[in-house]
Amino acid sequence: MAGVRFYRALGLILLLWAGAARAESPQTPPQLYDRPVLVVDTGTHTADLYDTSADRDGRWAVTGSDDKTVRIWSLANGKLERTIRLPAGPGNVGKVYAVAMSPDGALIAAGGWTRATDADRQEQIYLFDRATGTLVKRIEGLPGDVDSLVFSPDGGRLAAGFARGLRVYAKERGWSEVARDDDYGDQVYGVDFAPDGRLATTSYDGKVRLYAPGAAGAIRPAVTVEAPGGKQPYRIAFSPPDGARLAVGYADAPRVDLLDGHSLATLPGPDTSGDSGFLISVAWSRDGKTLLAGGADLLGPGGPIFAWSLAGAGPRRVLARMDNTAMKLVALPEGDLLVVVSPSLVRLGPDGRRRWPHEPHAADFKGQADRLTVSADGARVGFGYEASGGAPARFDLGSRTLLLGASADVGMAVPRQTGLHIENWYNQYFPTLDGRVLEKIPNEMSRSLAIHPSGKSFVLGMSWQLSAYDANGALLWQRPPPGAVYAVNITGDGRLVVAAYSDGTIRWHRMTDGAELLAFMPLADRMNWVAWTPEGFYAATAGAQGVLRWHKNHGWDEPVETVAVEDIPGSYRPEMLPLVLQELETPRALGLAVLAEHNREVTIRTHSHILPGARLHFDHRHRPLQRGIREEPATALRRP
Helix, strand or coil: CHHHHHHHHHHHHHHHHHHCCCCCCCCCCCCCCCCCEEEECCCCCCCCEEEEEECCCCCEEEEEECCCEEEEEECCCCCEEEEEECCCCCCCCCEEEEEEECCCCCEEEEEEECCCCCCCCCEEEEEEECCCCCEEEEEEEECCCEEEEEECCCCCEEEEEECCEEEEEEHHHCCEEEEEECCCCCCEEEEEECCCCCEEEEECCCEEEEECCCCCEECCCCEEEECCCCCCEEEEEECCCCCCEEEEEECCCCCEEEEECCCCCEECCCCCCCCCCEEEEEEECCCCCCEEEEEECCCCCCEEEEEECHHHCCCEEEEEEECCCEEEEEECHHHCEEEEECCEEEEECCCCCEEEEECCCECCCCCCCCCCEECCCCCEEEEECCHHHCCEEEEECCCCEEEECCCCCCCCECCCCCCCCEECCCCEECCEECCEECCCCCCCEEEEEEECCCCCEEEEEECCCEEEEECCCCEEEEECCCCCEEEEEECCCCCEEEEEECCCCEEEEECCCCCEEEEEEEECCCCCEEEECCCCCEEECHHHCCCEEEEECCCCCCCCEEEEHHHCCCCECHHHHHHHHHHCCHHHHHHHHHHHHHHHHHHHHCCCCCCCCCCCCCCCCCCCCCCCCCCCHHHCCCCC
């Protein structure tokens, strides 16, 4: 039996070496992964989500996320009813920024960065059957990422806002395009229909636009105005029951504006005096008597949700205060409110009390840019389960133990963030070195910094990139991360970059090129965890079995296949994980682990206290093959 396991593992090693040379499958579109890739699924979203939608009767909700899934929820109890995993590719391909549910709850629309690459900028919208999750139609030909989606109240039209444009599709035409307007200067984050078919939009070009009912072809707005309250109008909502008013929220101001629903004339708005931050989300109660808005407070904790009676003319009251920015509000029957608070979905009652929250199942590493600790060899990490380092814990990869409480371990160090003149690196745009903006920084926020022990290089964690630079600011390498890089550290031996991501994972990267070596996810129950290599060798506690899965694309129009990693024979390899950090690669670590297992079996069967095989001889040029294998004392490898 030991020999069977040995040769099976040896075959796995050879497959790993050969994997990098495999040609791309001709059946797989070039935007998609052409081979299985690992994903985590904890039963809820593991990355940022921005949008939600519900049916008219308040039975179901849909959400979409940067984790490349669409999820359907029962609004009665918050239970997950279905997960739809989109075809995915490297980097951003597969991320969902916008979702919509038809008023009858039968159809779901999802869009985002679902297809485009540098070579092919065309985007698409997916339409799914809610009850079965099957693909109904794929709408192609959009020239930019989809940022907003909404069905008309009768379910007959679907409007999509994207970078510099608007598209409208009709059910009676098989969801083919019936109208378009490409005269936009920036992203379209707000779209809404009035009951009579009027369509209103907001765009980061600073304008609010209103279209006549049933407009077709190359359309132009009936009315266009500059947004009165800010340069970045975000969400927009018609007031029930007749769409007489429009509410506009902003991403750059703590303000909500009211506009006439027919002329876009500015109306007296709600009281927002004394607020800070921004109010991006707006909604109306089903009877139109209460105006609601949510966003983020820059001076206080979390994100406030405000309510104004008398259709916005009444006094302001704080309905609830969320743990994070309130990205989207959806009014439900009986005065309830559905709130996206990334990465969670929450249902509130009319009094602001939570009927149910759908909380994340992983740790929250926000605010830990100076608190992620790591041992000199990278085998031990310290982190907080809660934002800003609350509920501290540490994980030892060698012993595979998770310990709660503050760590006093010798040799654990926080990131080095001094020694080079780097500024604007924490939650700011355009970080600088010696006063110069670093090269190849996209328009995204820098979130974390670690300077190499030698002082000759450093690593920046950003929203969509993990980047390394030399001491002069020249880019060494750049890797797309699985989420925002909330914290980053470099081991004392200078060999490893350790990063904590918004998806709740901590990942080890090779310092020389940024290649990912290992990942670790502590679940929010503070007991269970899973760790794995990119090739799918893993260790996990009993409560984390099934979290790790293989994702396999089958083109654009076929369902994604997922297989639990635990169902693949030979994948459970806890003893090899620390060897990956030692060897800086999986194949060699696997070989060492297999050899140790083989030797252990031989010594047991032969009742020997000496390891089998030829004695190892050292010289000045080569290290022994069996360096660093950890064994039980009775079978430990001995130097000759």
